[in-house]
Amino acid sequence: xxxxxxxxxxxxxxxxxxxxxxxxxxxxxxxxxxxxxxxxxxxxxxxxxxxxxxxxxxxxxxxxxxxxxxxxxxxxxxxxxxxxxxxxxxxxxxxxxxxxxxxxxxxxxxxxxxxxxxxxxxxxxxxxxxxxxxxxxxxxxxxxxxxxxxxxxxxxxxxxxxxxxxxxxxxxxxxxxxxxxxxxxxxxxxxxxxxxxxxxxxxxxxxxxxxxxxxxxxxxxxxxxxxxxxxxxxxxxxxxxxxxxxxxxxxxxxxxxxxxxxxxxxxxxxxxxxxxxxxxxxxxxxxxxxxxxxxxxxxxxxxxxxxxxxxxxxxxxxxxxxxxxxxxxxxxxxxxxxxxxxxxxxxxxxxxxxxxxxxxxxxxxxxxxxxxxxxxxxxxxxxxxxxxxxxxxxxxxxxxxxxxxxxxxxxxxxxxxxxxxxxxxxxxxxxxxxxxxxxxxxxxxxxxxxxxxxxxxxxxxxxxxxxxxxxxxxxxxxxxxxxxxxxxxxxxxxxxxxxxxxxxxxxxxxxxxxxxxxxxxxxxxxxxxxxxxxxxxxxxxxxxxxxxxxxxxxxxxxxxxxxxxxxxxxxxxx
Numbered sequence: 001x002x003x004x005x006x007x008x009x010x011x012x013x014x015x016x017x018x019x020x021x022x023x024x025x026x027x028x029x030x031x032x033x034x035x036x037x038x039x040x041x042x043x044x045x046x047x048x049x050x051x052x053x054x055x056x057x058x059x060x061x062x063x064x065x066x067x068x069x070x071x072x073x074x075x076x077x078x079x080x081x082x083x084x085x086x087x088x089x090x091x092x093x094x095x096x097x098x099x100x101x102x103x104x105x106x107x108x109x110x111x112x113x114x115x116x117x118x119x120x121x122x123x124x125x126x127x128x129x130x131x132x133x134x135x136x137x138x139x140x141x142x143x144x145x146x147x148x149x150x151x152x153x154x155x156x157x158x159x160x161x162x163x164x165x166x167x168x169x170x171x172x173x174x175x176x177x178x179x180x181x182x183x184x185x186x187x188x189x190x191x192x193x194x195x196x197x198x199x200x201x202x203x204x205x206x207x208x209x210x211x212x213x214x215x216x217x218x219x220x221x222x223x224x225x226x227x228x229x230x231x232x233x234x235x236x237x238x239x240x241x242x243x244x245x246x247x248x249x250x251x252x253x254x255x256x257x258x259x260x261x262x263x264x265x266x267x268x269x270x271x272x273x274x275x276x277x278x279x280x281x282x283x284x285x286x287x288x289x290x291x292x293x294x295x296x297x298x299x300x301x302x303x304x305x306x307x308x309x310x311x312x313x314x315x316x317x318x319x320x321x322x323x324x325x326x327x328x329x330x331x332x333x334x335x336x337x338x339x340x341x342x343x344x345x346x347x348x349x350x351x352x353x354x355x356x357x358x359x360x361x362x363x364x365x366x367x368x369x370x371x372x373x374x375x376x377x378x379x380x381x382x383x384x385x386x387x388x389x390x391x392x393x394x395x396x397x398x399x400x401x402x403x404x405x406x407x408x409x410x411x412x413x414x415x416x417x418x419x420x421x422x423x424x425x426x427x428x429x430x431x432x433x434x435x436x437x438x439x440x441x442x443x444x445x446x447x448x449x450x451x452x453x454x455x456x457x458x459x460x461x462x463x464x465x466x467x468x469x470x471x472x473x474x475x476x477x478x479x480x481x482x483x484x485x486x487x488x489x490x491x492x493x494x495x496x497x498x499x500x501x502x503x504x505x506x507x508x509x510x511x512x513x514x515x516x517x518x519x520x521x522x523x524x525x526x527x528x529x530x531x532x533x534x535x536x537x538x539x540x541x542x543x544x545x546x547x548x549x550x551x552x553x554x555x556x557x558x559x560x561x562x563x564x565x566x567x568x569x570x571x572x573x574x
Contacts, residue, residue, distance in 0.1 A: 001191040003058045006065040007136065010051035010082055011074025013042050016129035020072075021052040023154055024133050025371065027146045028056055029200040032193030036486070037371040038560065043225070043309045049077050058191050062337070062372070062486020066564040069188065070139065071108075071339045072132050074115070075294070076100060083108065091188065093135055093177065095128065111180050118172045127169040134173030141184035144174050184269040187377065199374040203367040204343040206374070207297055208233035210345025211269055214381045216295070217243030218268035220257035222276065223248055225309045226368045227299040230271040230512045239322045239421065249287070251276035255283040255296065265389075267349055271297035274316050275306065281323045284358050286429050288328025291413065291452065292353035292404065295345070297361045299368040299483075302558050311558030312365045314482055315531035320360050321508045327449070327458045332507040333358040336485045338374035340505070341367070346382050347461055354387035356415060362507060364530065366560045367483040393422035398488050401425050401435035407447060411455040456509050464506035465514050471498040475574050477522035479504060481536055484528050484561060490565035497574045504536065512543035524573050525550045530558040 007024075009322045011017050025035055036055045042048025055065045071078070073094040079102060083092065088107045088127035094100035096112040114134050115128035130151065137147050148167050155163045178184070208230045211219070214432050217238065221231045235245045248254040254270045261268035272280065277298050287294045300309025300316045331351055335344040341363065348359040393416060396402065404425035413434075416423030426436035431448060433439040468489070469477075475497040478488050485503045492499045502518060504511070519525060519540070527537035527550060534552040541547050553569045555561055 001189050002187070003191055004056060004061070004065075005069045005140065005188065005190055006053060006055045006067065006080060007070045007072070008053040008068055008085070009053055009072040009074075009132065010049065010078030011050050013050040014046040015074055016126060017050060017052060017074070019154065022353055023055065023130075023147065023150045024136055025054055025200065026150045027137070027142070028054075028193070029198060029373065030146055030150070031142070032198075033057060033190070034198075034373045035200060035371070036061050036064060038366065039369055041310050049081060051078065051082060056190065058193060060373070063485075063490045063563050064560060066562050070136065072136060073100060074128070074132075089187065090187075090312040091139070093132070093139070111177060113122040113126040113173065113176050113180070115173070118176065122165050122169055122172070127166055130166045130169035131173035131176075131282050135172035135177040137170075138174035138177050139155045139181065139184065139188055141189035144170060197376070199338070199372060199376060201338060201374060202229060202369050202371045203335070203338055203363055204229035204299065204369065205233050206338045206341035207271070207345045207361065207363070208237065209377075210342040211295070211349070212237055212241065213342075213379065214267065214346040214349040215384055215465075216267045216269050216349060217241065218246070218258065218266050219243075219270065220248050220254040220261070220268065221270050222244045222248050222254050224251075224273045224276050226301055226365045227271040227273050227276070227297060229369070230297060230299075234454065248274060251279040252283060255280040255294070256286075258296075259283060259287050259292050262352075263418065265291070267353075269295040269297065269349075271299065273299050273301050273309070274303045274319070276378050277316065277319060277323070282325070284330070285324040285326055285328060287358045288324065288330060288452070289326075289414075289429050289431075290427055291356040293349075293356055294358050295348045295352050295361065296358060297363065300362065300364040310365070312483075312560045313530050313556060313558070314364050315533075315535065315556070316362065317507060317531075317535040320362055321539075327453065329355065329357045329452055330508055331355070331357060331456065331459065331461075332362055333359065333461055334362045334481045334505050334507050335367070336482055336503045336505060338372055339377065342377055343381065343462070344505075350383070350385040351461070353389065353458070354412070355459065356386055356387065356412060356453065360534070362482070364482045370483065388412055390414050390416050390423070390567045391420075393420055395422050396424075401437075403434040404436050405432060405434050405448065405451075407434060407451055409453045411453070413451075459509060460511060460514070461506045463507050464504075464511040466503040466505055467500075467518070469502070469518060471500055471502040473521050473523070474498045474500040475523050476500075476570060477502065477518060477525045478528060478570065479525060479540070480528040481505070481507070484530070487561045487563050487566055488528060490563040494563070494567045495570060495574070499570075507539070509544045510539055515540070516544050517543070518548075519544050519546050522549065526553050526570055526573055527551070528561065530555055530560065
């Protein structure tokens with residue numbers, strides 16, 4: 001038996017690959033396996049090659065695998081594009097309908113299974129994905145019963161006849177592959193999972209759940225890949241808790257609507273990707289100037305312009321830190337795991353209200369859409385902190401206005417909700433005095449700028465930097481952000497050298513003093529990023545220094561790093 005295995009299914013977008021992947025991986029999760037998924041999909045509504053790759057393990061994993069054990073192909077293009085990933089002795093299970101062939105130099109075994117033929121015998125070719133699911137499970141020596149359970153849940157709403165046909169398709173697929181192979185192949189038989197209950201979800205769903213737990217009750221958004229799943233999640237969930245999702249006409253409307261809702265006292269958010277964030281920049285400045293809380297999610301993808309809308313990249317950092325005109329207090333948080341997506345979203349809402357400023361949650365496509373195992377969430381950690389939000393104000397003196405932008409020692413002014421009869425104040429996007437009335441007085445301007453900018457002087461999120469530093473003076477310090485953490489750890493495990501690893505989770509304000517001692521003690525520093533210009537490395541150089549020790553490890557072809565790529569890149573630096 002083996003402790004881990006990688007499986008991929010490919011075909012044309014719209015052929016039902018998602019349901020195959022969902023049912024197969026859900027069953028594996030229930031059996032207690034650790035899973036890490038990666039979706040490669042075309043930027044079209046329908047058509048174009050797509051594939052889903054899952055790494056299955058009996059121990060925790062947080063990276064895609066270097067190679068591939070089993071490839072399930074619905075068409076010849078899947079074989080042509082993906083067969084090179086197969087390890088020696090790997091297996092291709094392909095639909096017999098297209099007369100599959102494999103490259104002559106490929107050391108892999110091809111099994112042609114009539115996915116479509118069996119499905120058509122059962123009534124519709126649409127069930128070919130269930131035939132493929134059954135064949136995959138049988139080849140791994142997995143019980144078909146748990147697959148059938150998930151199928152019943154997936155199709156139960158369509159009635160018992162549909163469930164019965166799909167269950168039969170699973171059984172027929174399993175039976176056919178076992179007849180071809182003579183039984184489960186020992187070199188592909190997975191050791192049993194531990195049976196433990198774990199979450200299996202994408203980062204976007206974790207962010208949506210975090211927003212719900214944090215008390216968010218309005219989301220205004222415009223659909224865009226890879227952020228749309230946050231909106232889709234909250235469309236299903238928010239109405240059950242008295243909230244709502246508004247699909248706006250564009251991203252400008254989305255962010256300004258969310259700002260307005262927050263001003264009215266309702267926790268509200270929006271989510272988008274690079275192109276949408278570009279449109280939101282002026283309004284983010286408005287939130288900074290009016291000191292209105294707002295939470296914004298940026299799920300990074302390949303740019304610029306439309307770029308690679310369905311591919312991995314981490315190139316929005318500079319835009320998020322510097323994008324708004326003028327100077328405002330702004331927080332940028334970068335979660336690196338599914339669990340952090342949840343907890344960081346809760347913290348983002350608290351920070352936004354406590355410091356009365358925009359908070360941006362920066363993820364990337366792999367973290368946003370890559371489905372993976374996660375430990376159960378601890379809801380006792382969820383606390384709602386609303387900062388200096390005042391209620392039941394005492395009466396003001398005659399002709400006096402509430403000092404909404406009062407000069408305070410910590411730079412954070414008292415806040416009141418509209419409608420409080422003793423909280424009357426003016427709100428404007430132009431510079432203003434303590435009551436909010438427009439002012440161009442140079443003394444007031446200087447004091448207001450200093451008031452706003454000092455709010456974040458001492459801000460540190462929970463684990464602003466995540467540290468794994470067993471060595472006092474490492475040969476190599478590897479620094480990353482977002483979804484790269486698991487891949488870095490796996491690459492480190494193969495290196496014969498003293499290595500430390502830091503994931504930077506607070507991008508702005510930059511946690512320079514926390515990072516500095518680790519930078520100073522390292523001989524060489526490798527900064528791992530999915531962009532072409534080393535944006536995170538530049539932040540380190542700007543705030544900490546040590547230019548001479550910093551080396552960039554960059555990837556910007558639309559794909560996430562593989563552990564082997566990082567291993568070889570790091571090995572050259574030691």
